[in-house]
Amino acid sequence: MSKRFTYYSADVTDVFLLDAYPNAKAAYSLRKLSSTYTGSCIRVRRSSDNTEQDIGFVSNELDTTALLSFVGANNGHVTTWYNQKGTGDNLNNNTAINQPLIVNSGVVETVNGKPAILGDSNDLLAAGNTTTFKYLHDGTTKASTVSVMQTGANVTSTHFYWLTTLASSSSTGVNNFMFSGILRQRARNGGAATIQTDGSIAINTHYTFFQIHDVGNATNADKLIMNINNGSDIKTNTSSFTPSTANSSFRLAVFNYYIPSNNVGLDGHIQEMIFWNDDYSGDKSAINSNINDYYSIY
């Protein structure tokens, strides 16, 4: 057991993830991840009159009572998914038809009984700061990410999260996209200079992905590591390429990879995404347990 657990009870599943693993750059979730975070969870636009309202937490979960009281029998769209680090870099979208859904005709979107945000293949949420996530690409440090999502009916051509220019040319950056039944974790400097690791996935399936980005590692297989539902580590990269620090400043895009309305965004749900500028590979099982105890994924 890691030393960082000594401050807590023996069971890490009892604690907030960001309290146990504090070096996150950003953390987005529909449950509370930090005992010290006092802000809202999401900001929602209701379809009836386009009014917006912040929605917070009750008992460390999204306040669905307040959410439904605000939205009523209509649709509720997420305009902002707040970063629970409280340091900005909120995920947002200022364009109505490309905002993902949290309430559908008066019913909260859920996966396994827990609230979830649904994309429709044309939606996108993006963080505005281009420097926050550069460590995922610049080869200078190890990074850990974890995400909780459910695939939709399309895992043949759909996009999950990217570091991107949000332009039609996205051949440089960090990509996570689905095609031909795999999730591809990739970093690149232009079309040919690419490292990637592939993990098999299925449609309409609930997943937690724990990923290590260590793109400067001298061992090719260790540059990008993917772990699906606490299974064995997947290390399929064979390329010796190392992304350049000169090409590492991008925005984080979730549900899609560039300005949307391109029909290739995620048609599934996302419940949680955490980006650590730290190596938590040794804590992978404990983090996965914390997540699975809450979301009942596997």
Next chain:
Amino acid sequence: MEILGYKYINENDAQVARKQCADFYGLPKSPEDETKYWVDYNKADLNTPIFWYIAFDQSIREILGEPTTFDVIIEF
């Protein structure tokens, strides 16, 4: 990639169309709201010549009229 939508040869025309849609739907509802637009435009910066476009959505047909199809170069 073939896109169904509205094509503009300069950015200002795309901005005008975006504002027409926002005005139609009363956006922004208040100044502090996140939502500023109903639809946004994209830049086809890999095409020659470059152009701007708004992808079609049924909700904007009565504002911008009938859409057309055109090719946009997109690099994955």
